[in-house]
Amino acid sequence: MLQDIIGSQTGLFADGVQTVLRGHENRSRRVVLLKGNLVQNSRSDSAGINARVNNHGTFGFASIAEYTPEAAEKVIRAATENAIALGKHSGRNLPLPVSAGTGTVPLNAKIVDAEQKELIEMCKTVDGYIEKKYPDLTSRTVVYYEDSQDRIVYTSDAYNGHLVTPRCYVFVMMSAETKDGVPVELFKAFGGFGSFYDHFSDPEKLYPGIDELYKKLMDKKEGVYAEAGYKTVVLGSMMGGMLAHEAVGHTVEADLVRGGSVAGPNLNKRVASDLVTMVDFAHTYNGTPAALPVFLDDEGTRAEDVVLIRDGILTGYMNDRESAAEYGMTPAGNARGWTFADEPIIRMRNTCILPGKNTVEELIASVDDGYYLIDSGNGQADLTGEFMFGVTCGYEIKNGKLGKALLDTTVTGIAFEMLKTVDMVSDKVEWSSSGFCGKKQPMAVGMGGPHMRCKITIGGR
Amino acid sequence: MELKQAADFLDGILREQKIEKYGFFLNQSEKQELNIENGEFKLLRTVFNNNTSVNVFLGTKTGSAGGNAMTEEGLRKVVEEAKAAAESASEDPCHDIAPGQGKELYRRGIYEPDMEKFIERIREFLDTVAKEYPEVRIMASIGSFDRWHWLSRNTNGTEFEGIGGQYHFSIEICASDGERTTGLDYTGIAMKTLDQPLIELGDIRRHLEDIRRSIHPETLEGKFEGTLILTPGCAANFIFMTLSNYICDGVIINGTSQWLDKVGEQVAHEKLTITLDPYDERIVSGECGTASGFRSEKVTLIEKGVLKTHWLSLYGANKTGRPVVKNTGSDLVVTPGDKTLEELIASVDKGLIIGYYSGGQPGTNGEFSGVAKNSFLIENGKIKGAVTETMVNGNLGEAFRKIRGISREVLCDGGSVVPYIAVDGIVISGK
Numbered sequence: 091m092l093q094d095i096i097g098s099q100t101g102l103f104a105d106g107v108q109t110v111l112r113g114h115e116n117r118s119r120r121v122v123l124l125k126g127n128l129v130q131n132s133r134s135d136s137a138g139i140n141a142r143v144n145n146h147g148t149f150g151f152a153s154i155a156e157y158t159p160e161a162a163e164k165v166i167r168a169a170t171e172n173a174i175a176l177g178k179h180s181g182r183n184l185p186l187p188v189s190a191g192t193g194t195v196p197l198n199a200k201i202v203d204a205e206q207k208e209l210i211e212m213c214k215t216v217d218g219y220i221e222k223k224y225p226d227l228t229s230r231t232v233v234y235y236e237d238s239q240d241r242i243v244y245t246s247d248a249y250n251g252h253l254v255t256p257r258c259y260v261f262v263m264m265s266a267e268t269k270d271g272v273p274v275e276l277f278k279a280f281g282g283f284g285s286f287y288d289h290f291s292d293p294e295k296l297y298p299g300i301d302e303l304y305k306k307l308m309d310k311k312e313g314v315y316a317e318a319g320y321k322t323v324v325l326g327s328m329m330g331g332m333l334a335h336e337a338v339g340h341t342v343e344a345d346l347v348r349g350g351s352v353a354g355p356n357l358n359k360r361v362a363s364d365l366v367t368m369v370d371f372a373h374t375y376n377g378t379p380a381a382l383p384v385f386l387d388d389e390g391t392r393a394e395d396v397v398l399i400r401d402g403i404l405t406g407y408m409n410d411r412e413s414a415a416e417y418g419m420t421p422a423g424n425a426r427g428w429t430f431a432d433e434p435i436i437r438m439r440n441t442c443i444l445p446g447k448n449t450v451e452e453l454i455a456s457v458d459d460g461y462y463l464i465d466s467g468n469g470q471a472d473l474t475g476e477f478m479f480g481v482t483c484g485y486e487i488k489n490g491k492l493g494k495a496l497l498d499t500t501v502t503g504i505a506f507e508m509l510k511t512v513d514m515v516s517d518k519v520e521w522s523s524s525g526f527c528g529k530k531q532p533m534a535v536g537m538g539g540p541h542m543r544c545k546i547t548i549g550g551r
Numbered sequence: 552m553e554l555k556q557a558a559d560f561l562d563g564i565l566r567e568q569k570i571e572k573y574g575f576f577l578n579q580s581e582k583q584e585l586n587i588e589n590g591e592f593k594l595l596r597t598v599f600n601n602n603t604s605v606n607v608f609l610g611t612k613t614g615s616a617g618g619n620a621m622t623e624e625g626l627r628k629v630v631e632e633a634k635a636a637a638e639s640a641s642e643d644p645c646h647d648i649a650p651g652q653g654k655e656l657y658r659r660g661i662y663e664p665d666m667e668k669f670i671e672r673i674r675e676f677l678d679t680v681a682k683e684y685p686e687v688r689i690m691a692s693i694g695s696f697d698r699w700h701w702l703s704r705n706t707n708g709t710e711f712e713g714i715g716g717q718y719h720f721s722i723e724i725c726a727s728d729g730e731r732t733t734g735l736d737y738t739g740i741a742m743k744t745l746d747q748p749l750i751e752l753g754d755i756r757r758h759l760e761d762i763r764r765s766i767h768p769e770t771l772e773g774k775f776e777g778t779l780i781l782t783p784g785c786a787a788n789f790i791f792m793t794l795s796n797y798i799c800d801g802v803i804i805n806g807t808s809q810w811l812d813k814v815g816e817q818v819a820h821e822k823l824t825i826t827l828d829p830y831d832e833r834i835v836s837g838e839c840g841t842a843s844g845f846r847s848e849k850v851t852l853i854e855k856g857v858l859k860t861h862w863l864s865l866y867g868a869n870k871t872g873r874p875v876v877k878n879t880g881s882d883l884v885v886t887p888g889d890k891t892l893e894e895l896i897a898s899v900d901k902g903l904i905i906g907y908y909s910g911g912q913p914g915t916n917g918e919f920s921g922v923a924k925n926s927f928l929i930e931n932g933k934i935k936g937a938v939t940e941t942m943v944n945g946n947l948g949e950a951f952r953k954i955r956g957i958s959r960e961v962l963c964d965g966g967s968v969v970p971y972i973a974v975d976g977i978v979i980s981g982k
Contacts, residue, residue: 124804128641129866133632134617149594155601155619172595179670180592206614207639229805265807273807273915318774318980348589349690350725350732431598468911472734473725476939478922480911500910500920502942547982549920549942
């Protein structure tokens with residue numbers, strides 16, 4: 091883990107500007123077993139230091155792939171020079187955002203490293219279980235993936251602190267063939283925040299999830315295409331999380347609001363049914379740690395929750411310090427960079443629609459003719475809130491009961507229209523955190539949600 | 552540490568560890584990047600970075616490690632970690648490095664940027680857009696110059712060295728009439744010189760025109776089977792999804808590819824020829840060498856619709872007993888057709904011209920289902936209005952067998968050369 095060797099350089103911060111100095115290390119570990127063949131076996135550690143200077147709305151940033159006091163000095167000087175140099179070409183002249191407080195945020199966790207040998211052995215154990223128990227699969231892939239971020243932040247007028255975000259996952263992918271010889275696939279992610287030893291010391295704990303995945307794949311082998319059109323559906327928690335992140339979350343990032351997103355003219359207006367409340371949680375959900383806790387951002391803002399939609403009314407945006415000043419809001423710690431070479435930009439943390447009062451069974455039983463959409467492989471949305479989610483796992487619902495499984499399909503809609511059709515929300519939330527959000531830089535984010543009954547456009551052949 | 556000094560140091564510690572077979576890659580890079588937000592210069596970013604990657608073989612076991620510390624301590628750590636990873640690996644004789652390729656120095660692009668000129672060009676671009684496309688908002692734009700110096704070496708006697716640099720310019724745009732705002736559109740281009748106004752490069756003007764015409768899109772009712780004209784960026788996306796689904800390592804090793812035994816057979820329409828060509832003059836910085844140590848070659852994957860080879864790495868080739876392809880890059884060159892874009896559009900009874908496909912990587916069966924973004928309806932040979940909430944469904948393999956036509960016009964964005972491709976038999980559905 092990073093040692094604090096940069097704090098002594100804050101004396102080099104220039105007067106009259108806002109400066110943030112960040113030491114940052116990223117680690118990754120990867121093992122891939124493809125049908126039992128070890129096709130990837132790698133690890134990497136990259137560290138460096140950066141400085142960002144805000145000179146009245148014109149920003150300078152510099153980074154070096156070294157983590158030393160000398161590198162800290164160089165990047166502070168270079169970022170200050172960049173801010174001044176760009177100021178000659180920029181018409182920006184904004185007041186510097188006021189300080190939201192100063193202090194120190196303590197280290198939140200530790201990064202514990204496992205040897206590559208342990209990672210490989212665990213993957214082999216899991217792969218061996220699948221190979222032995224399910225010999226009829228046409229293919230299987232077991233992936234161990236781990237990444238961690240370790241950052242130390244010093245600021246001129248905000249909080250300093252040390253934050254680590256380790257996460258690790260096992261992805262299991264299975265393939266089978268339909269009776270017509272057409273391949274079908276499913277995958278599942280296990281793991282979350284923490285180290286290898288937190289999640290994978292006992293591989294047998296993965297077996298029930300693997301068994302469930304196999305069962306769903308066998309259902310999918312007999313699957314049918316969805317009928318294209320505007321349908322009543324029950325969105326599973328993973329789909330709800332994707333919706334919260336992609337279709338709503340991005341439109342309420344203040345930099346995209348400034349660019350003209352649909353959230354701009356809708357602040358304080360109804361954008362969803364009154365069953366919908368959505369929050370970007372900083373570090374704690376319901377008294378327990380959030381999927382990927384964030385205590386401090388890369389501008390030195392102490393992280394707080396942001397209520398984005400309350401009872402169907404759009405109530406807030408996610409901000410950095412500059413946009414918060416522009417919109418008259420309070421920054422809550424959303425400005426983050428992925429590596430030492432990345433400047434902080436507005437990112438989600440743990441975005442979630444809050445649970446309601448119904449059970450999942452009640453939601454399914456209430457649908458005469460529709461679909462239960464469980465898992466998504468990917469999703470995208472744009473400024474208008476028009477979204478697309480790939481559906482990798484789902485079932486028909488006929489007369490309140492689950493029917494045949496679905497082959498891969500896609501759903502689409504306009505978020506603020508679709509959310510107004512939500513008329514039942516389940517009482518439990520599930521989280522996922524294995525994905526990356528892409529927005530100039532990648533970022534690890536958590537997303538979650540309950541089951542929701544709503545209307546949505548589904549693709550089909 | 553200087554690059555060659557680091558390479559020699561790495562050789563020394565690998566020999567010290569009595570590792571007889573290895574390869575490594577070292578890179579030192581610098582980025583100067585201008586960030587424009589809502590038409591204003593906002594951030595100037597300078598990045599000095601290194602990359603180190605070492606692949607160690609212990610008999611038939613292999614492991615790799617990487618990092619960015621080009622110091623004695625950092626390089627020692629990478630070697631130790633790569634060795635430990637190899638020690639933990641399974642025996643697999645299919646992992647290997649390429650036979651000796653000798654030494655070669657590659658120069659690509661330019662090495663010294665003219666940042667003042669670049670700023671002038673960006674300012675000129677912003678002013679032109681403001682004047683000619685007042686409805687268009689440049690939400691974000693990035694102008695960067697990347698410079699690199701890399702060196703790869705292995706124990707079969709190969710040493711490749713690359714020196715170069717390139718400008719890159721990208722935009723993220725939307726359009727608004729004050730009441731309605733479009734979705735986002737993106738485009739970008741890599742270049743060696745600043746000779747031309749940025750707005751005239753690649754397909755930047757087309758994106759500006761299209762987003763301006765997308766402020767009031769219409770929702771399609773029902774569904775129909777029609778023609779999809781893939782704009783060049785979208786065509787490149789469909790081609791890479793197809794290559795990944797049918798001819799890459801994973802699906803060939805797995806045996807799940809539907810083109811597993813199709814080499815030498817017609818898999819696509821005869822109009823389609825797909826080549827990877829790192830030496831095409833229109834590509835600014837094509838691949839020089841592969842990760843396993845081959846000198847990159849021009850490779851035709853599909854010629855007149857016939858699959859010439861699977862796209863296998865050395866490992867994939869050894870694992871399946873098929874030929875290796877000495878190109879792992881994305882230097883895509885698609886042979887243009889004999890019709891103009893206008894003629895292609897005129898030939899379509901009903902369909903879409905699609906700017907961007909919003910959808911995930913299809914499964915190995917090739918079925919795709921996604922949203923047509925930045926797209927326009929075509930009816931009776933004419934482009935109508937922009938569409939919204941419109942989905943396209945089909946099968947990658949089938950789509951490329953049903954090519955209606957390929958345009959003469961190609962997009963050269965510095966990274967690939969791709970025409971418009973019209974495919975039939977796509978299910979297009981609205982609400």
